[in-house]
């Protein structure tokens with residue numbers, strides 16, 4: 001009976017709340033570079049623009065992640081279609097797409113790994129290019145929000161609890177000096193543990209996952225999907 005009641009409640013929630021979709025992107029740029037990018041993380045600029053404009057034509061409104069979160073926490077009834085764009089990892093290729101997004105007045109959230117802002121460090125290949133600290137801190141448009149993605153791009157399941165805590169402290173202490181910092185955390189590779197969940201909640205960080213789901217009213221778990 002409780003299963004049936006749960007199903008009815010969920011259906012009722014879906015009837016009154018239009019889902020908010022949060023997309024997770026990486027590289028949106030002119031050329032794919034096999035030495036520094038994964039094919040699945042890259043989208044050609046024109047393809048991206050046409051997807052964004054097609055969403056707009058369907059009546060979708062692009063909003064900032066913090067605004068979406070307010071809706072998720074408060075809305076009892078939501079008829080509008082909202083979409084949020086987020087970019088992970090802070091690649092230098094952002095410089096190719098951010099000006100167009102600004103021109104279109106589309107807000108974005110960047111999830112950053114602090115370590116790679118030094119212009120020398122990288123995840124897998126020295127060919128990878130990231131925004132530098134100067135470039136990131138020069139992004140002060142009110143359309144841009146800066147969230148955390150860990151000090152380094154490591155799976156939380158490959159870290160000890162101590163390493164994870166240090167990674168959070170280091171990243172947050174650097175990024176929180178950015179005027180557009182928001183206390184939101186996107187897990188690397190979408191993986192997490194009970195410890196990381198508890199720790200980040202205690203740090204008052206809002207958590208985001210990449211699980212392909214849409215958002216209704218669950219403020220403890222913000223879902224993201226890939227833009228295809």
Ligand SMILES: [Zn+2]
Nearest residue numbers: 088089188189
């Ligand atoms: Zn990432």
